[in-house]
Amino acid sequence: MKPFLELPRFQKQLIAATADLLLLPLTFYLSVLLRYDSSTPQLFQMYFWMIVAAPLISIPIFLKLGLYRAVIRFIDQKIVYVVVLGVTLSVICLAALATFTHTVTLSRGVFGIYWVSAILYVVASRFMARGYLLRTNDKSGAIRVAIYGAGHSGMQLASALRAGSAYLPVALLDDKKELQGATIAGVKVWAPDCLPKLVADKQVQEILLAMPSLRKAEQKVILERLEPLKIKIKVTPPIASLINGELRVQDIRDIEIEDLLGRDTVEPNAQLLTTCITGKTVLVTGAGGSIGSELCRQIIRLKPKRLLLLDISEFALYTIEQDLRAIEHAHDENIELLPFLGSVLDAEKCERILRTFAVDTIYHAAAYKHVPLVEHNPIQGIRNNAFGTMMLAQAAIAAKVACFVLISTDKAVRPTNVMGTTKRLSELILQGLSRAQSQTRFCMVRFGNVLGSSGSVVPLFRKQIMAGGPITLTHPExxxxxxTIPEAAQLVLQAGAMGEGGDVFVLDMGEPVKILDLATRMVHLSGLEVRSASNESSDAIEIRHVGLRPGEKLYEELLIGSNVEGTQHPLIMRAQENEIPWAELQTLLLQLKQACEQFDYAQVRTMLQRIVSEYTPQCGIEDLLWLEKNGASGADDDLLLQLESDTPIVKPGLRQVSP
Known part of the structure; x- marks a missing residue:
């Protein structure tokens, strides 16, 4: 059978047509015998030309209708409609031929019997061949799977998997009682409560979720129910990706964190998306980064007049430019893409870019975001994140840019590290500039961690699980x-359109996730167990606590105060935060700049605390140059004592405000 399966497609079609060429005449002759209930040479001679004509007329019709193009292993009940139509057309043609040539005394009974017999023969032959091919398919190394969802998607998936060699469906699961006990695509449907027994009895190795229309929140409930089984869970692609019944195995993906979060996206407001972009010249700084690149991908689909890309990394800039040109080509758009290598600290170049191309909107995503790295390089973090934002903002005012949107972070709220403090300082700078002029409308969008960004814990955990552990976790609490990055970028674009000047927008991030629980669930849904005192198995994954990194907080917050109001978008809120008048802030920034130029780390920290009053460092000075010069013991002992006596951090909550 394997040599037959390896034949070229045309040869397989030729074999099917040859079988019809031989068996359709026999079917017609049997119809004649059934009609007259006898067999005589005269009867055979009378209908001889009709017997010969039956396949000669039917095969071209079948060919035209695509019957021979169907892959036998992947056919379903839809083929019946094609067969009925083909046989009906061929019988009509045969009857017309008999009438016009007067070669046969017309018997409607013969043609009626042949119509039924031919349909039965063609349908039965295809399904018998399909069943035989599926039974002889080598499944010795296949992964035994249970499919959760016995609806149309589950049926299609079971049929497709049975035809392949990678997976062997052994059970279907569904919550609908009317389906339980039925057999679909040759597989019995069970209640989800039977799954633990099925795993043992049928050696189920993986569970495939075949419910592409299910909401994320509903999918999360199912995943929570399956987690205690400690069996690998995968999500199947939408049935639209099943082309000609063929399922690409690589489309069956592992559980992602967005599946675990159970977060349903909100349909974007088209008017908000296009206000600052469509037909305008847009600049994205940090265009090659995780957030900046997604902003660019969404912006180019909104048809700006020009899209300017600014990034200090040559490779990142080249990569995003190529991605955008591919999107442009796919959508047959003609948008001017202009890549610029450079830093936001180059004020003169930035102003020349803004003036030369009459930029309307800026999305400022360029920043150093890694907490430990900025803690070890605080002066460079301040220069890039805070002074870089100020220089770009002043250039925007000089070039009469209409809208400036800063990508901020939840780490700017009551920061305990230099990175978060620089982002809060950037917010204060834009708030001050917003009150000091009316030329450019400044606003800030603050949100938490985005999945898949550089430094995200999720890909790190997945890599550690694949390596057999351990998973490194900074703290159990x-x-x-x-x-997700696309959702965050989409909300940023909408929030930017709502800014009135000096606004701090906060995105509704949902409920905070305990990282230890996340790691544990990722292990269980990978089909593995977490190592513990009661489970010292070599296959179990260890979760090792390595301690908080310099400046790292246990909990992140999105609001400094409680003064927050809704907007026209249900996931975007406007926060009223404390501000510093621009004249006063300028004096403080000058002192901070001088401290940075003199590499006076103690003064730098003092100035950061003076400007950002909520800044409470959780560690001593961690700059690598300072540590080498002063020794690890040179940390500020008084500061550490103060931190030890501080009130423990309480878990914050994001107050929901109706728009």
Whole structure:
């Protein structure tokens, strides 16, 4: 059978047509015998030309209708409609031929019997061949799977998997009682409560979720129910990706964190998306980064007049430019893409870019975001994140840019590290500039961790699980907010259109996630167990606590105060935060700049605390140059004592405000 399956497609079609060429005449002759209930040479001679004509007329019709193009292993009940139509057309043609040539005394009974017999023969032959091919398919190394969802998607998936060699469906699961006990695509449907027994009895190795229309929140409930089984869970692609019944195995993906979060996206407001972009010249700084690149991908689909890309990394800039040109080509758009290598600290170049191309909107995503790295390089973090923002903002005012949107972070709220403090300082700078002029409208968008960004814990955990562990976790109580990059970028674009000047927008990140729980669930849904005192198996994954990194908080917050109001978008809120008048802030920034130029780390920290009053460092000075010069013991002992006596951090909550 294997040599037959390896034949070229045309040869397989030729074999099917040859079988019809031989068996359709026999079917017609049997119809004649059934009609007259006898067999005589005269009867055979009378209908001889009709017997010969039956396949000669039917095969071209079948060919035209695509019957021979169907892959036998992947056919379903839809083929019946094609067969009925083909046989009906061929019988009509045969009857017309008999009438016009007067070669046969017309018997409607013969043609009626032949119509039924031919349909039965063609349908039965295809399904018998399909069943035989599926039974002889080598499944010795196949993964035994249970499919959760016995609807149309589950049926299609079971049929497709049975035809392949990678997976062997052994059970279907569904919550609908009317389906339980039925057999679909040759597989019995069970209640989900039977799954633990099925795993043992049928050696189920993986569970495939075949419910592409299910909401994320509903999918999360199912995943929570399956997690205790400690069996690998995968999500199947939408049935639209099943082309000609063929399922690409690589489309069956592992569980992602967005599946675990159970977060349903909100349909974007088209008017908000296009206000600052369509037909305008847009600049994205940090265009090659995780957030900047997604902003660019969404912006180019909104048809700006020009899209300017600014990034200090040559490779990142080249990569995003190529991605955008591919999107442009796919959508047959003609948008001017202009890549610029450079830093936001180059004020003169930035102003020349803004003036030369009459930029309307800026999305400022360029920043150093890694907490430990900025903690070890605080002066460079301040220069890039805070002074870089100020220089770009002043250039925007000089070039009469209409809208400036800063990508901020939840780490700017009551920061305990230099990175978060620089982002809060950037917010204060834009708030001050917003009150000091009316030329450019400044606003800030603050959100938490985005999935898949550089440094995200999720790909790190997955890599560690694949390597057999251990999973490294900084602290058992650490929690974080999470959002997907596309959703965050989409909300940023909408929030920017709502800004009135000096606005701090906060994205609703949902409920914070305990990272230890996240790691545990990722292990269980990978089909593995977490190592513990009661489970010292070599296959179990160890979760090792390595301690908080310099400046790292247990909990992140999105609001400094409680003064927050809704907007016209249900996931975007406007926060009223404390501000510093621009004249006063300028004096403080000058002192901070001088401290940075003199590499006076103690003064730098003092100035950061003076400007950002909520800044409470959780560690001593961690600059690598300072540590080498002063020794690890040179940390500020008084500061550490103060931190030890501080009130423990309480878990914050994001107050929901109706728009």
């Amino acid at each position: 650490i929690t974080r907010y999470f959002m």
